[in-house]
Amino acid sequence: MIKEISNEELGKLVRLIHRQYGYDFSDYARSSLKRRFQRFMDHASMEEITELSDRLLQDVTFFEHMAQFITVNVTEMFLDPLFYKTLREQVLPRLATYPTIKIWHAGCATGEEVFSMAILLEEAGLLERSRIYATDLNTVSLRKAEKARIPLKCMKDYAQNYLLSGGVEDFSNYYTTDNEHAVIQEALRRNILFFQHNLVTDQVFNEFQLICCRNVFLYFNRLLQDRVLRLFYDSLDPLGYLALGLKESMMFSEENIRFDSISPVHKIFRRKS
Amino acid sequence: MIAIGGSAGSLAVLAELLEQLPISIDCTMMIIVHRLRNVPSDLDRLLSLKAPIIEPEDKQPVLRRRIYLAPQNYHLLIEDDGTFSLDYSEPLHYSRPSIDVSFTSVAAAYGPRAAGILLSGASKDGAAGIQQIIAAGGAGIVQDPATALFDTMPQAALDRCPAAQPMNITEMIHFLTELKMSAEHDS
Incomplete structure (x- = not known):
C-alpha cells in the first residue's frame, strides 16, 4: 500500500528542490502534487521519502527524470x-x-x-x-x-x-x-x-x-x-x-x-x- | 464524507441508492463513475431527480448536504482546506475520473469521517482506494459481488482488503441511514 506523504514531508521536499534546483513548487495544489510524488516514488521503487530526498541531493539526472514525471504533460488535439x-x-x-x-x-x-x-x-x-x-x-x-x-x-x-x-x-x-x-x-x-x-x-x-x-x-x-x-x-x-x-x-x-x-x-x- | 465509486452496471444501483436515501442526510456525498470522454453527458441530470447534483470546478468549496459528481475527463481530489482540486493527469486503470484517486484523497482529507462504497464494475479501480479509506479509519463498503451486474470491481476490492464489508443495496441504505443518525448525534 502506498504511504501517504504528510504536509510536513511535502514541505521539506519542496524546499529541497527549490534550494537545490531552483524550481519552486511551494504554491502548487497540495493534493495533486503529493499524488505525483507518490506515483514517482512508486515508479522509482522507493518506499521512504528520505530515500527520495537523499537521492535528489546528489543526482541531477535523477531530478530531471523526476521533474519530467511529476509535471503533467497530458494533452490532446482539439481537446474539448x-x-x-x-x-x-x-x-x-x-x-x-x-x-x-x-x-x-x-x-x-x-x-x-x-x-x-x-x-x-x-x-x-x-x-x-x-x-x-x-x-x-x-x-x-x-x-x-x-x-x-x-x-x-x-x-x-x-x-x-x-x-x-x-x-x-x-x-x-x-x-x-x-x-x-x-x-x-x-x-x-x-x-x-x-x-x-x-x-x-x-x-x-x-x-x-x-x-x-x-x-x-x-x-x-x-x-x-x-x-x-x-x-x-x-x-x-x-x-x-x-x-x-x-x-x-x-x-x-x-x-x-x-x-x-x-x-x-x-x-x-x-x-x- | 461518503464517496461512491461505480463503473459498468452501477448506474441503476446508484439511482436506487439516491432515490431511497432520506433527503435530510447530513453529510457530503461524492460520486465517481467511469464515463465516456468528449461525449455530452446527461448523467448529472439523470441522477438529479431528487437532489441537484453538482459537478465541481477546481477550487470550489466542499459543502455539507451536497452531492457532487466527478466531471468527465478529470480526476477529482480534495484539499485539506476543504476545497475540490481537479487533476488532468494520466488515466488510472484506463479511467479518468479514477475511483482510486478520489478514494485515496478522501481517506487523506477525512480519515475516520469517510465511508467509501464501491459498486458494480468491470475493472479493478477502487480496490486500492477502499484499502486507503479503511487504513485511515473510515468505513469500506463493497457491493456484494453476487448482486453486482459486473463483479470484477467489488470482488477485486474484497480480495485486496478483507476488512471491506460486502452489502446488498438494502443493507447499504440501512448503513447510510445509520451513518446519518450518528453524524447528527455527533453534532
Whole structure:
C-alpha cells in the first residue's frame, strides 16, 4: 500500500528542490502534487521519502527524470471540441481585425493544442499573420513538441475531435505518417515558436490578443492562480482573450473583476480594457 | 464524507441508492463513475431527480448536504482546506475520473469521517482506494459481488482488503441511514 506523504514531508521536499534546483513548487495544489510524488516514488521503487530526498541531493539526472514525471504533460488535439468551435465562431473573427495576431499557449506540454490552433488559424486564413508562442516548464515536452510527432493511434480520436470542432477539411491532410507517428505538416508550424517559460517565476515577455492556458491552473493553489492571472492580465492587449480549461474557474479568485466572461461554459474570458 | 465509486452496471444501483436515501442526510456525498470522454453527458441530470447534483470546478468549496459528481475527463481530489482540486493527469486503470484517486484523497482529507462504497464494475479501480479509506479509519463498503451486474470491481476490492464489508443495496441504505443518525448525534 502506498504511504501517504504528510504536509510536513511535502514541505521539506519542496524546499529541497527549490534550494537545490531552483524550481519552486511551494504554491502548487497540495493534493495533486503529493499524488505525483507518490506515483514517482512508486515508479522509482522507493518506499521512504528520505530515500527520495537523499537521492535528489546528489543526482541531477535523477531530478530531471523526476521533474519530467511529476509535471503533467497530458494533452490532446482539439481537446474539448466545442471549445474550439467557440474559438472559431466567436474569437477568431475578432482576432482577424488585428494586423498581426499574437497568441500565447502557456503550459503547452507536447504541443497538441498548439497544432490545433494553427489548423484553426490556417482555415480562417489567419495563420500567415499569426505568431504563436508556445511555452512550458518542461524542456523534454518542448523538444517533443518541436518534432511534432504524435502517436498514430491517437489520430482517430483527434480526427473525431476535429470534426466536432466544426472542421470540414480532410484532417489527414494536416500530417504525414512515419511508422507509428503522425507528423504535423511543417507549413502549419511555420509561425510557432516553442520555448521554456516558468509561470511561477518568469515575467511578461510580449503582448497578446489571446492566451490559452488550459488545465494548468488546476495544479496551482489560489495564491499562485491569482499571481498568474495578474501576469496574464499584464500580458494581454486591452480586450485580449484568455482561455482556461473547462473546469477551471475565476469564480474563486479576486482577479475576476478584471475580466469579462465571454463563454462561461467554455471558459473564455476577455480582459477589461 | 461518503464517496461512491461505480463503473459498468452501477448506474441503476446508484439511482436506487439516491432515490431511497432520506433527503435530510447530513453529510457530503461524492460520486465517481467511469464515463465516456468528449461525449455530452446527461448523467448529472439523470441522477438529479431528487437532489441537484453538482459537478465541481477546481477550487470550489466542499459543502455539507451536497452531492457532487466527478466531471468527465478529470480526476477529482480534495484539499485539506476543504476545497475540490481537479487533476488532468494520466488515466488510472484506463479511467479518468479514477475511483482510486478520489478514494485515496478522501481517506487523506477525512480519515475516520469517510465511508467509501464501491459498486458494480468491470475493472479493478477502487480496490486500492477502499484499502486507503479503511487504513485511515473510515468505513469500506463493497457491493456484494453476487448482486453486482459486473463483479470484477467489488470482488477485486474484497480480495485486496478483507476488512471491506460486502452489502446488498438494502443493507447499504440501512448503513447510510445509520451513518446519518450518528453524524447528527455527533453534532
